[in-house]
Amino acid sequence: MSEQLTFPQGFMWGVAGAGHQIEGNNVNSDSWLLEHVPGTTFSEPSGDACDHYHRYPDDIAMVAALGFNSYRFSLEWARIEPEEGEFSTAALEHYRRMLVVCHENHLTPIVTYNHFTCPRWFGVKGGWEVSANAEYFARFCERATAHLGDLIGVACTLNEPNLGIMLQSIGVFPSDETVAKAPYRLAAARAVGSDTFSSFPTCCQQLPVRDTLIKAHRLGYNAIKSGRGDFPVGITLAMFDHQAVEGGEALCDQIRQQVDDVFLDAVRNDDFIGVQNYTRMRYGSKGILPPEAGVELTQVHYEYWPEALEATIRYAANYTGRPILVTENGVATVDDSKRIEFVRRALMGVERCVQDGIAVKGYCYWSVFDNFEWGMGFQPTFGLIAVDLATQVRTPKPSAAWLGNVARTNAL
Ligand code: GCO
Helix, strand or coil: CCCEECCCCEEEEEECHHHHHHHHCCCCEEHHHHCCCCCCCCCCCCCCCHHHHHHHHHHHHHHHHHHHCEEEEEEHHHHCEEECCCHHHHHHHHHHHHHHHHCCCCEEEEEEECCCEEEEEHHCCCHCCCCCHHHHHHHHHHHHHHHHHHHHEEEEEECCHHHHCCCCCCCCCCHHHHHHHCHHHHHHHCCCCCCCCCCCCCCCCCCCCHHHHHHHHHHHHHHHHHHCCCCCCEEEECCCEEEECCCHHHHHHHHHHHHHHHHHCCCCCCCCCEECCEEEEEEEECCCCCCCCCEECCCCCEECCCCCCHHHHHHHHHHCCCCEEEECCCCCCCCCHHHHHHHHHHHHHHHHHHHHHCCCEEEECCCCCCCHHHHHHCCCCCCCECCCCCCCCCCCCCCHHHHHCCCCEECC
């Protein structure tokens, strides 16, 4: 039997989710609108999702009972500020109750202030395509922190502001010119009686969006830091392990620069960097390489490559010198034994980073539940816990018990 690998004392073992993907009926959000317009690119609407909005007490207790000590969830801006400048105390109280339940269950709450979805009114104002709109996000951060800050354990401002540019760089997202004229975008604008509608990440990705997101992070970070409570604040970034092969070095460097470095430069004084990794990406002399022969693909068409996490932690840590929190890592598969294998190999890499002196503060598996995977709907199954969408019955998979035990023993 191989030797046991132990993790630092106080290591955060968490599961991650995001409001829109599990709460259900987030009807005032930009995503809900886009899910329902003619020509939508979503395969199905989010609907009730996992009804986590109502079932959070049992859900959070289940996470704790499995052995975890942290829970990452997000605030839904569209519920808290349903119309510009109108803040809902009832919605803020909902998230306050979630935080209380986390503490009752001895879970450190890791709160993401914005996990992609925004209120419709924000989309009508041009979303992240308008630089001045960053101020709206800062005001939201200020109000949410005033109400919730004393109970927050760790905060993330934005989730993966670099995702759009990342997916555009590898050809998964269309060009800005195509996006600007996309029928779903025009249909959304028409549905809300506007001549424009913009929503991340289905918006234009190039400047000024990138700069607006970075500005929003900075303003949000300052608003959270100067508000109630005292807890680490950072950002989360989508990171590939970028690998150059046979003359692909220049392309690899160029994509890494625009997808990772620009954002890492902007957050190098934050309390931590939230690393989110799912796979690697390879670059050759003629461009981006297809998946390597013999490497299996996950349900979201990524190469099954758990070693990528170690590379991204090392990259972010070396580049910024900041502590790292793995805020997402996971795999979409129907074969749960492959999930266990994936996480086991990923965690071996985390442990090697720790051995080398990198301050890795914790690991959150994505996702707590099989949930609404955006455009792909409910088909990909990332979850540790399966959910019957008709009955809302939860069934933890073997991987949930396995990772919960790793968490409880702080050892692999
Ligand atoms: C993201 C998000 C999650 C996704 C997850 C799986 O990375 O896009 O943070 O919302 O569901 O990454 O694709």
